[in-house]
Amino acid sequence: MTMPSPLCPWRMQVHHITQETPDVWTLALLCHDQYRWRAGQYALVSINNSPDTLRAYTISATPGVSPFITLTVRRIENGVGSGWLTGQVKRGDYLWLSDAQGDFTCDRDDNDRFLLLGAGCGVTPIISMRRWLATYRPEADVAVIYNVRTPQDVIFADEWREYPVTLMAEQQATLGFLEGRISREVLAAVPDIASRTVMVCGPAPYMDAVEQMARELGVTRVRKETFFTPAAAPASSGxxxxxxxxxxxxxxxxxxxxxxxxxxxxxxxxxxxxxxxxxxxxxxxxxxxxxxxxxxxxxxxxxxxxxxxxxxxxxxxxxxxx
Ligand code: FES
Incomplete structure (x- = not known):
């Protein structure tokens, strides 16, 4: 099987696929070579093993911790990449990935207090970094806030039981969930928030709101995952x-x-x-x-x-x- 694109030289075999929520699946991949990545990074995937269609997905696995390389993908209606990965790819198939990319990582941050926030599928780099911090920086003080639409949309639900996490559901909040969206009050309740490195991943309006509220609360280190870049409003001049x-x-x-x-x-x-x-x-x-x-x-x-x-x-x- 030949490499579809020089940008995606890493051949990986699908070991198994797990359904996380009604519209999110995790593909567990085996790579027979030494694939290196840092917690929180993403890779490009050659969709349909074609050279022309590449899509970026966070590697939700954690180096040195997870037994497989994993991609956790939300199926988007008419999404070329997510439709293929969650609907057609099956166990035993091969995928081609790029080198890991991106600098939304915590491994070079010398702060030992973090607040990690994810919304929806934006939790994929958050879980990767959370595991990394638990394994390699166990002394770090790590708070996590995870925002979902409803409780059934929580990805990695079993794993979150192992870590302190504030779960927030916009609708149908059940026991264990705060109801509503991220707010200044919820952020202000995080102990010592001003001293933390805040890392946030999710839709752009969510990341912007978190950044603004965190800065108002005195946070100086805010990092957003720019991979989820939104479309700005169209300009009328310039x-x-x-x-x-x-x-x-x-x-x-x-x-x-x-x-x-x-x-x-x-x-x-x-x-x-x-x-x-x-x-x-x-x-x-x-x-x-x-x-x-x-x-x-x-x-x-x-x-x-x-x-x-x-x-x-x-x-x-x-x-x-x-
Ligand atoms: S080169 Fe990848 S989006 Fe522009």
């Missing part, structure tokens, strides 16, 4: 972008990346790593000024023809796109 197919005109603020401008205006674009690594956001610029911070997957000819990685393209003027 740099002008035009596309030929379909013919459209839209705006993005000065300082935007091309990817942010496209996403905020709902122009279809693929983006997996958002870091200039996977090549999935390749886009052609016909005219205009821009700088680039990565051309990693592009050939000389593509660069000469105006192709850029949208996530790593920084427009300096109005741009015309193919």
């Amino acid at each position: 740099l002008k972008f035009t596309t030929l197919h379909p013919a459209r005109e839209f705006y993005g603020p000065v300082g935007t990346t091309l990817l942010e401008a496209l996403e905020s205006n709902r122009v279809p674009v693929n983006a997996a790593c958002r870091a200039g690594v996977c090549g999935s956001c390749k886009t052609r610029v016909l005219s205009g000024e821009y700088t680039v911070s990565s051309t990693m997957t592009l050939t000389e000819k593509e660069i000469a023809d105006g192709y850029v990685l949208a996530c790593s393209c920084h427009p300096q003027s109005d741009l015309a796109l193919a």
Whole structure:
């Protein structure tokens, strides 16, 4: 079986699949080589073992602790990656993964007080880091707040019984759950919150709200998992972008990346790593000024023809796109 993409050189075999909640599954993978990752990192997965479709998923396993490499995936309606991983991939199949990526990790943080927060599937790097801290920094003071829609949406429910955790359910809160969304009161009840490193993963509005409330409570170290980048509201002025197919005109603020401008205006674009690594956001610029911070997957000819990685393209003027 040949490697579908040089970006995904790690072949892994599905050992088993566990259903965590009504719409979340964990795939436990075996890798016969020495795959290295840090707790909280993610990997790109070649979807359908195709070179063109890469999607990023957090590795929910913990290095040196978990017996398998695991991906925990929520099935999203019409999601190409999640639909394949949770609906078609079966035990014994092979997947291809990239090197582990990202710096949403706690292993180099010298603070020994943490507050880890996850919402929904954003809990995957949180559980990875929680296990890591329990194993390698047992003296660390770690608080966890996990927000879900309903109690049945708790992922890793059995494992959370091993750790101190505040569970919050937006609806149908049962015994053991606080009802509602994350709030300033809940954060303020965390002992010594101002001295903690706060690490948060989930939908962007959730992460932004946590950051703002934590800073108001005196926290100076807040880290968000930028992998779940949201689409911002479309701009109505600033740099002008035009596309030929379909013919459209839209705006993005000065300082935007091309990817942010496209996403905020709902122009279809693929983006997996958002870091200039996977090549999935390749886009052609016909005219205009821009700088680039990565051309990693592009050939000389593509660069000469105006192709850029949208996530790593920084427009300096109005741009015309193919
Ligand atoms: S999203 Fe991966 S290179 Fe842009």
